[in-house]
Structure formats: C-alpha cells, structure tokens
Amino acid sequence: MTALLEIEDLHAGYGDHEILRGVGLRVDEGEIVTIIGPNGAGKSTLLKTLAGLIRPTAGSISFRGRTLAGARPDAVIRLGLCYVPQEANVFGALSVEENLAMGGWVASGAREARVREVLELFPALAGRRRQRAGSLSGGERQMLALGMALMVEPALLLLDEPSAGLAPALQRLIFDRVREINARGIGIVLVEQNARESLRLCRRGYVLAMGRTQAEGPGTALLEDADIRRLYLGG
C-alpha cells in the first residue's frame, strides 16, 4: 500500500501554547481513517494543521510523497487535500449553486458535470440550487459543504464532525454518503463525536488524547478494546 498521507511526530498549537505534542498517523490510498478522542484532545487542531491553516513547529507531513508542513492552504488544496471544517463551512449569503462554483475554483473544466455529480449524490440540494446557503437546514448545509469539497476533485478529504448536531436519520445519511464518496476512491480522515459509528465505518482508527496518538488499529479492534471502550466509548 502506498501512503497517501503520512504524519510523523507532529507538533503544533496556537502561539506558544502547544496542543499537538507528537502525533503520528498514516492514511493509505483510498482508506477511511477515523480519529476519535475527548473534547479538547486536538482533533480539530490536527486537521487545521494538515490543511495549512496552522504552521507546525516540528515533525513532518507528507502527502502523495510531497512535504506539506508549512505549505499554504491554497497550495494544499491544489495538491488534492481538502478540509471541511465543522462550522462556517459554506458561504451563507451565496446560493447553493454559487457555493459549488466557489468549491470548483481550483479544478479546471467539466465544472457542470461535477455539479451534476454532487446533486446526484445529494438530491436534497437539487431543488435548492438558487436558495441561499444561509437558509438551509443543518443537514443540507453539511451536504453542501461536502459537495463543495468534492468540486475540488480531492484525493483526500478531512472531515471535522460532519454529523454533529444532526438527527439520527440525517447522521446515517451523512455516514452513508461518506462511504459512497470513499467507494469512488477518495481517501477520508473522519473526526467524529459519534465514535462507535465512525469506527464501524473506517478501515483503521486512531485515538488522539492530550495531543498525542494514544492507540491505533482496525476500527473493529478499537471497538472491542476494553480500555478504549471504558475511556472513550462510554463503556
């Protein structure tokens, strides 16, 4: 297996407040990798660092064989790594269609075909092409944020809690779509509060706590591990 993304001993934080204190992680071509861990563990900080929004202070990030640490966010996107933040992930004043066009700025040509693909994946958005994103429901907004990321034709998506705040049926829909996006060959790093469901979805998972990788393994193995169940899965 070729590594799509490989992170070694990554350190990063805010100002002189170090949050990540030695994170290691690997994503192979076409894999779903789940990251779970308590609130404040540094999961969002890790994704922001991978996206180029925070500059690491030490360690290495390699994506498709290139060094990413210190690269600017637009350069990271052009290499095919696309980050979907948990919040503020769509332009509220723009329509659904305009948001998708913003997502597509980086890829050349065939934009309409990609818009069609996104609307096939998320039919709920198809009837709302001209509606302002700010007036969408929480579930529709998440679908649009995923759609914008797909417009980039990414090799790897970083998803920060895509199911947060959604009703169970919508959570299932988002998880199903994540599976479907992955089946198209796109690698996924999934950070989730819904730890059990996301560990079922992934091939491999990591537990991040106190800014460090505490455990890793196949999702099924982590789900069965007595310590992980007690500490991170509520028994």
Ligand SMILES: Nc1ncnc2c1ncn2[C@@H]1O[C@H](COP(=O)(O)OP(=O)(O)O)[C@@H](O)[C@H]1O
């Ligand atoms: N913009 C910021 N400035 C300073 N500290 C922050 C900022 N964002 C997050 N933190 C701190 O970094 C730590 C990790 O946060 P975060 O990465 O959001 O954790 P998680 O996503 O695992 O809940 C927390 O202690 C949080 O208070």
Ligand SMILES: [Mg+2]
């Ligand atoms: Mg977070």
